[in-house]
Amino acid sequence: MAKTDTKGETARSARAPRRTKATAASRPARRAASAKAETPYHHGALREALLQAAERVLERDGLSGLTLRAVAREAGVSHAAPTHHFGDLTGLLSELAAVGFRQFNAAMASSCDAATTPLARALARPKAYVAYAQAHPGMYGIMFRTERLDYSRPSLNEAAEASFAGLANAIGAMRQEQISGDTLTLNQAAAIARAWSMVHGFTMLLLDGRLEDILGRLPEGTTAERLLEAMLTAPVTGKLSGP
Amino acid sequence: MAKTDTKGETARSARAPRRTKATAASRPARRAASAKAETPYHHGALREALLQAAERVLERDGLSGLTLRAVAREAGVSHAAPTHHFGDLTGLLSELAAVGFRQFNAAMASSCDAATTPLARALARPKAYVAYAQAHPGMYGIMFRTERLDYSRPSLNEAAEASFAGLANAIGAMRQEQISGDTLTLNQAAAIARAWSMVHGFTMLLLDGRLEDILGRLPEGTTAERLLEAMLTAPVTGKLSGP
DNA sequence: CCATTATCTTTACATCGTAAAGATCAAATA
């Protein structure tokens, strides 16, 4: 913070004339009370506007640039406006993470639907998982590496839960057994934990640049996706697995 | 930040008489220049003292409590003293992460040495990995989930590199082939990435509490370590692996 | 013995999260 960033309060007035386009475009059925109609006091759909602004700030300035005040600036409102809608920085981050989980789930679902062969269907989900994280690293960071999330918020809880359920079902389908809701065998649990850990760990290491070493030692141009595929399909040798 | 924390500047003078024990004990060959000898201007070994203070703060107040000023308070020096030794918050975090990696490597090495059977030796490293993270979650967080690390610092780079090398060698030994320094086959890379991703991902999910669901559906009292073991040893069924 | 340098403190400033009070508007109510 405070990294000699000279785009403080002056930025808003210099860059944008304080929310005029969004006002004219996005607010529905607003009668012209005052003839001037500039910078109306009430936004109309500030909550969604703030979430979209947060996503923009996240993609532009990264996780460390995602502050309440920056989001308010991006949306063209006062720095205390987000508090009313999200209560807290944790609140904003949690709602943003919920948005991310919904995007994430949708991406995986559509990717699975598009697959035709069984092998493709089995690989579609992990590939889409990693692809989403690569396309939206900031969002993935919010969802999976932020301590400041409040999972008691229903929206976040539901979206994250759906993500887990989708994974567990996929594993169950792959093992050709249905997984009952309340109990698991150790082998079932191990299969789920293995799949999730593998994909999640791979993604984290990839985003942190910790796989560059490995990728650099592979034939020229080997992509992370190719390595993931090999990871998931290559025969497991060595003393650890299988007799 | 600013979470109604009423232990501000008053804490230091109230809690500790401003570094008297450390002064008398740790500073070597200090002539009694001024007869009083209270709160000497120069600490003598502040760098190490700050790192130890940082570790204490981290374990006590968590990652969000680990600030430059809090570390300075804990060490009983002015809030700007750390800057001179670490330059930056990134600098302090990076050096602390290096300390963590060294502890981490030592823990895994000693655990491997203690193992007797081949199976135990193969499981020793991942178990020690997870055990370290469980015992020092803050430290593990600094090492693996902080964006603010400067890997151009030699100490951090070396310690982290040693961690990776140890893992790669272990995989190589398990596959009964030696891994040459500069090139890898796709299967070798896949084996390394799989092992690292699995253990790292498992640890992250475990620390984030995302495995509680799974653990809760297993027989009463099944530990994370047991699940890890099953993950690493249970036969892999389903369409994905094997012919 | 003195000058230089390293170490630590003081002071200052921009930014951040958040609380509290004031302003403005939409909608319910009388």
Place this chain on the structure above:
DNA sequence: TATTTGATCTTTACGATGTAAAGATAATGG
């Protein structure tokens, strides 16, 4: 329809943080 009420947004304020800059102090080397 006029008025009140509640939701929404702004202003103001405060403590905390990272960091820069200048001053104070002690160790070191000439």
